[in-house]
Amino acid sequence: MSLADTARKLDALDPIAHCRDEFDLDPDVVYLNGNSLGALPRAVAPRLAEVVGQQWGRRLIRGWGEGWWGAPERLGDRLAPLVGSAPGQVVVGDSTSVNLFKALVAAIRLNPGRPELLVDAATFPTDGYIAASVARLTGVRVRPVPMPEAAAEVNEHTAVLLANHVDFRSGVLHDMGAITEAAHRAGALVVWDLCHSVGALPVELDAHQVDLAVGCTYKFLNGGPGAPAFLYVPQRFQDAFDQPLSGWCGHAEPFAMTPEYTPGAGVTRGRTGTPDILSMLALDAALDVWDKTSIAEVRAKGLRLTDFFLSCVDELLGDRVTVRTPRDTGRGNHVALSVPDAGQVMKELIAREVIGDYRPPDVLRFGFAPLYVRYADALTAVEVIAGVI
Ligand SMILES: Cc1ncc(COP(=O)(O)O)c(C=O)c1O
Numbered sequence: 478m479s480l481a482d483t484a485r486k487l488d489a490l491d492p493i494a495h496c497r498d499e500f501d502l503d504p505d506v507v508y509l510n511g512n513s514l515g516a517l518p519r520a521v522a523p524r525l526a527e528v529v530g531q532q533w534g535r536r537l538i539r540g541w542g543e544g545w546w547g548a549p550e551r552l553g554d555r556l557a558p559l560v561g562s563a564p565g566q567v568v569v570g571d572s573t574s575v576n577l578f579k580a581l582v583a584a585i586r587l588n589p590g591r592p593e594l595l596v597d598a599a600t601f602p603t604d605g606y607i608a609a610s611v612a613r614l615t616g617v618r619v620r621p622v623p624m625p626e627a628a629a630e631v632n633e634h635t636a637v638l639l640a641n642h643v644d645f646r647s648g649v650l651h652d653m654g655a656i657t658e659a660a661h662r663a664g665a666l667v668v669w670d671l672c673h674s675v676g677a678l679p680v681e682l683d684a685h686q687v688d689l690a691v692g693c694t695y696k697f698l699n700g701g702p703g704a705p706a707f708l709y710v711p712q713r714f715q716d717a718f719d720q721p722l723s724g725w726c727g728h729a730e731p732f733a734m735t736p737e738y739t740p741g742a743g744v745t746r747g748r749t750g751t752p753d754i755l756s757m758l759a760l761d762a763a764l765d766v767w768d769k770t771s772i773a774e775v776r777a778k779g780l781r782l783t784d785f786f787l788s789c790v791d792e793l794l795g796d797r798v799t800v801r802t803p804r805d806t807g808r809g810n811h812v813a814l815s816v817p818d819a820g821q822v823m824k825e826l827i828a829r830e831v832i833g834d835y836r837p838p839d840v841l842r843f844g845f846a847p848l849y850v851r852y853a854d855a856l857t858a859v860e861v862i863a864g865v866i
Pocket residue numbers: 572573574575601603604641645670672673693706
């Protein structure tokens with residue numbers, strides 16, 4: 478069967494093909510960058526019009542008592558099933574970088590007397606930058622470790638390991654269960670960055686006894702540019718969770734306006750300042766699509782779609798590219814291809830309406846958001862790449 482026939486067949490049989498109708502997409506664009514910024518869900522614009530016009534416009538400050546104040550925890554509970562968390566352990570707000578700062582300092586405070594902070598050596602830069610600053614503030618030292626060696630490198634000196642679930646460049650999926658277990662055996666805590674796995678594949682934070690986790694909502698959760706991030710604090714740590722950005726919104730009684738800080742109950746103490754309600758309620762609307770499918774269906778399609786993309790790459794590009802992403806299930810939802818002059822190649826692809834991204838030094842990165850990317854898009858992208866390189 479030709480690749481075009483296979484793509485047609487796979488799209489016809491796709492059990493979640495209907496989810497694409499939930500998105501407002503440009504029909505002329507092959508969008509393979511949902512791993513940086515998810516597409517626009519149709520539900521967002523009308524919800525924002527209502528929030529701005531009715532809630533802000535008419536209810537004014539009363540909005541805080543009519544749903545706004547509790548939005549960080551309510552949205553956290555909506556996200557919880559996607560990360561394998563019981564309710565009451567996820568709070569939405571701030572950026573991933575800010576939540577990483579809170580989580581790392583809190584983790585070091587939970588595990589005092591150990592001098593090392595291990596950091597994924599291939600990490601997305603913000604994690605490394607924040608870890609370095611946290612190390613300076615708390616007096617620990619950072620030791621970069623390649624993720625495949627992380628489990629072996631954690632030892633009695635390690636306070637905390639900062640790990641990425643899916644590598645932002647290669648797409649490699651790291652073994653959350655095994656790494657967390659090894660860290661715990663050595664008496665260390667692990668903070669997981671879920672930016673590239675949440676909404677792409679099942680994440681089992683409670684089942685793996687994860688200590689703390691953070692993630693963003695503007696990639697596979699389609700919350701929009703600058704959508705708020707989230708912080709996971711399991712119940713067993715909530716009373717001792719002592720985060721450094723002790724703003725009034727994490728206070729036990731914010732409106733008592735007392736001079737001393739008393740942390741709020743539960744995951745609420747992960748909050749800092751006033752929540753960004755417009756972005757938060759845009760995310761709320763974006764999450765509606767998860768009522769129409771499940772993370773298991775999304776993962777199944779994600780693997781099939783990236784498999785099909787890889788067969789197209791093998792057949793149409795051959796050894797003109799090097800595949801940097803594992804071919805087995807140890808991968809997330811993006812595929813990295815190395816080519817010479819990758820930056821220029823990506824510019825030419827984007828000029829031809831195939832949108833992926835370039836990551837130095839030589840990676841073309843293509844994200845496959847199963848909610849709206851079709852098998853036919855995967856084939857078109859490879860045909861266009863073949864014409865460019
Ligand atoms: C692994 C990872 N962590 C963090 C971030 C970003 O953090 P922030 O939302 O603070 O920009 C990204 C992407 O931007 C990322 O890929």
